[in-house]
Amino acid sequence: MQNDIDGIRGKVRAYILENLLFTSDASQLDDDASLLERGIIDSTGVLEIVMFLEEEFGIKVKDSDMLPENFDKVESIARFVGRSMGTA
């Protein structure tokens, strides 16, 4: 399971770096940084991440799941995906 989370986290981080920060420099993004406070995500940014997760991991993200506790950090996104895949 831990391996899965590590793999998910890596993919999520890479996606955000590439598509929202436009870089591949991993030092630009800590897993525990608030994406909102860093100004990395806004409403369209969240939707982009959701579309990526649905496509990449085959999960279904409900509107009611789109909350800061699930989406404000790379770490919380990875855990959310892990839970969603576990229950799918």
Next chain:
Amino acid sequence: MRPQRLLHDSLLAACEADGGAAKNAVIVEGRAHTYAELFDAASRLASALHDRGVQRGDRVAIYMDNTWPCVVSIFATLLAGGAFLIVNPQTKSDKLAFILEDSGARVLLTDAHLAKEYRAALDGVRAKPAVIASGMSADEAESFDAVIANAVPLRQRMPTIPLDLAALIYTSGSTGNPKGVMQTHQSMAFACGSLVEYLRLGPEDRILCALPLAFDYGLYQLLMSVRLGATLVLERSFTFPAQVFARMRETRVTVFPGVPTVFAMLLAAHGREPLSFPDVARVTNTAAALPDDFALRLREVFPNALIYKMYGLTECKRVSYLEPELVDAKPGSVGKAIPGTEIYLLAADGREVPAGEVGILHVRGPHVMLGYWNRPGLTEVMLKPGKLPGERVLCTQDHFRMDDEGFLYFVGRTDDIIKTRGEKVSPVEVENVLHAIAGIREAAVVGVPDDVLGQAIRAYVVPNAGASLNEREIRAQCAARLENFMVPRDIVFCDDLPRTTTGKVSRKALLENPPA
């Protein structure tokens, strides 16, 4: 009854009303603060501002998210006799430096998590403001909480009169640099009164604000709410709609202000999982036209709400609104002048335009700005001699037509300003950033139609011969220097740009005949 001459008289009146002091003034991300708390914190910060050199008429910059400290800072500045200016927290250091320099702000009130940007900005400012930051600060900025805890509440009334500046509201200009719209206590207090009148709001209302307080539409939700002694439900943004919806239900929000992009997202969410907010009694739209079919579908989500279509510009706060009962009878119209004001259409030569013909919208009333801070030339373009000697009316430069009953219809803008997600974007501002990128010879920016955004930003880029440039690098540099909503969605590489006969790049031709 206390007269409402100054913008912050509303706060004093709200505290003095029966039961007013104990009433919730704002609920910020679920946490409630009473009017007494707001007055106490603002009075303390006001005396702290005096201690840091703020005198009557001085500007105080507020570079913060939608938070309790931001609300306190607004009223503290007014109580101290100063004029506030709110900078969107997405603003990057170069633009922040420009605004700090232009306004001559004596104090910068900010959030610790914005340190990277504000510190870089301060390097470029000659007269450094004192800095007070909320949250965990890692630098020399004073702590917002400590400053408030250590200050003695200001008891003295400042000699402010209604003609004094209350705020500078920075807005995008077609020249690329933002300009500060000067609004006095009189103009803002008047606008507040007019708005709550036609929106038919009262002290029992709970008004949602998830729009940035840096945007005057967001700011006025707070000002109206305090004016009424009502409760503001303040959210950071619409980034997490499910959270905003939950809070709306918890606090039984009665007023929902949005822009078309917000309504598009709301309706899309409604399409996936039905939404209903029966407590909401007013829905308002401005910043860009609300498509007619939106109004229809919004009734499913807000079954008990009156829907207001409005039009405005920062230079007079708001121009017009359509009575909600007429939404079906007058499709496409933004209604008539707000109470206490007048609007008319003039041709370019100054003659009055008959009903049905297109003219330039002019606005007359106490809500019209005093001018642009430090920009007498630009002020001359927008404020023209009026009907009475010495009076000035606002020439909006926007094209409208009026039907034979005096209802107003938007036709188009006369400048190149792009409206995306309800925000005004100057193409020049984006082009300036593109031109600074090594390898770009030339760039032009236009707005293209988009169902959700209103307009999306498209950049046409001509690279230097042999330059290796890719979209990602360009976006990265834009994101480092521009607010998120200004970063081009589309980047199109081309060999050359279409020009006018005088050799200037033609944005019009780019829209009509896009380069392959």
